[in-house]
Amino acid sequence: MAPHEQLHAAALEALPRAYAPYSNYPVAAAALDAAGTVHTGINIENASYGLTQCAECSMLASWRLAAGAPLTHLVCINRRGDYITPCGRCRQVLYEHAAPTLSIATANGPVTLDELLPAAFGPHNLED
């Protein structure tokens, strides 16, 4: 099975754990690492709306906790199972932890993180 297909199945499995009572827009994220392990996350909303955690961020938390290998592929889906692209904030958060070559599924085929967030600001800037 192609990596993005495998991740789509994992994201569908995680989706019921999303907590999205305010937007009614559950999201699940699933990422593959270079060791072949899949890491999942879901959005977790809050009555103080601005405190919402996106699915990509909770995926990164589980990846960190599992001491996962470098991330290679990412899938994010909505309740219909459609691919969605990470929001701008998540692109920046992903850039901190994943290579610019991270392959992200979209409705129009895979794109890299670098394509979604070109000329990104990152840790390298702080070394200047």
Ligand code: THU
């Ligand atoms: N959401 C994500 O989890 N990831 C994204 O990349 C886009 C948006 C969540 C946040 C909020 O809980 C809901 O989707 C609607 O914006």
